[in-house]
Amino acid sequence: MSQDRRLDVLRAIVQDYVETREPVGSRILVERHSLGVSPATIRNDMAALEEEGLIAQPHTSAGRVPTDKGYRLFVDQISTLKPLSMAERRAIQSLLDGAVDLDDVVERTVRLLAQLTHQVAVVQYPSLRRSALRHLELVPLSPQRLLVVIITDTGRVEQRSVETAAEIDPGVIAELRARLNVICAGRRLPAISHTLASLPEQFAPEHRPLVEAVADVLVDTLRLETEERIVMAGTANLARSDLDFTRTIGPVLEALEEQVVMLRLFSEMEEDAVAVRIGAENHHEGLAEASVVTSIYGGAAPSEGVARLGVLGPTRMDYPGTMAAVRAVARYISRILAG
Known part of the structure; x- marks a missing residue:
């Protein structure tokens, strides 16, 4: 044969x-x-x-x-993805161009993916550990309290407060703000922690406790694990696919509700332009009859991306169309964040 x-x-x-x-x-x-x-x-x-x-x-x-094995061979044989139609490209542009901040971008993106693919859309918020710092601001709240504002290149904003025993000197705040923005701006957040370790030595002894406190807050923020979260839309699409599951869709819905399951699955996906997991490849009993199609966004190359987005649906899925939509949306949102 x-x-x-x-x-x-x-x-x-x-x-x-x-x-x-x-x-x-x-x-x-x-x-x-x-x-x-x-x-x-x-x-x-x-x-x-x-x-x-x-x-x-x-x-x-x-x-x-x-x-599942047949679907896998079929997907592996897809050498090129068909481009989206003009109407689909216009839908992406018109919806995402109006976003005003990161939260709005994520919310619009997840709704758009659900509409384009008729599946459950999942968008992961940009990870702090994979982002670069755009700007850092220090805002005095009281004589002994300081607000540290971290703004990343993806538009993510984190706020932390610092309490000091001594009264805060405005001149020290200005100098510390300037130094931090010089040494941190444009750098990936994990790499900044090494530079911060030697920063207190650049200040007078009486000001070092404040500098150390701010540096510790920055490092602790960058090490946070709990900041990883996802947003979903289109669960009703899954309900309409109920006949595609030999069991009920209950286990799939339960897996979706446990964000840790999806975050772990996202972290295990290959760093390809488009990655596909089919059925048992998901390594979760609740997703044994589901497929997941994802792409990394936020970087010029997959290895430089800051998070993932994708869709989940039954294994009986339009793989070429779904893969094309996921790739196109990931590329468009990457351009928005880069701008």
């Missing part, structure tokens, strides 16, 4: 099953696809695909449906 023809038959089965939700038989393949061989040859090809575990027969006298 020709390897290329076998892939053509598998591709046709995946496409038809995604479109119709009905098991695909050899007669349907002959009628809908120009495979250039007889029905008997196609039946032989389907038997070989089934033997390899790429397709399965859900019940006697039925056609075949793709397995």
Whole structure:
């Protein structure tokens, strides 16, 4: 059997099953696809695909449906993603261009992804550990209390307060603010902690406790694990796909509600332009019948990204269309954050 023809038959089965939700038989393949061989040859090809575990027969006298292994081979064979339509590109631009801050960008992005893919959309907030500092501000709140404002290049803002035993000198605040912005601006946050360690030595002994307190607050903020969070939209889309799950969608919904599950899954995804996990590849029982398509955003290359966005849906998914939408939205939001 020709390897290329076998892939053509598998591709046709995946496409038809995604479109119709009905098991695909050899007669349907002959009628809908120009495979250039007889029905008997196609039946032989389907038997070989089934033997390899790429397709399965859900019940006697039925056609075949793709397995997780079959979907994986199908996805791995997608060499190029089709561009989005002009209408889809306009929808992305019109919705995201009106965003006023990071929270607005994230909220608009998650709604847009759910609309484009008809799946559950998930957007992770930019990670502090993968962001660069744009500006740092020190704001006196009282003679002995200081507000530290951290603004990252992704538009994320974190605020921390510092209490001191001695009265704060305005001149020291101005000098400390200037020094911090010089040594920290444009640098990834994890790298800043090494520079901050030697900063107190640059000030007079009586001012070092304040400098040390501010430096400690910055380092503690950068080390925070609890700041990771995600936003979701389109759960109703999952409910409309209930027939695609042999069990109920309850386990999937429970996994979505536990943000730690999705954050762990996002952290395990490959740093590709578009990464796909199918069924059991998700390593979570509740997601055994679901697929996740993600992309990293916020950097010129995946390794420079600051967070992930993506969609979750049943394994019976329009993979080419979903992958194209996820990639396009990730690229657009990256340009917004870079601007």
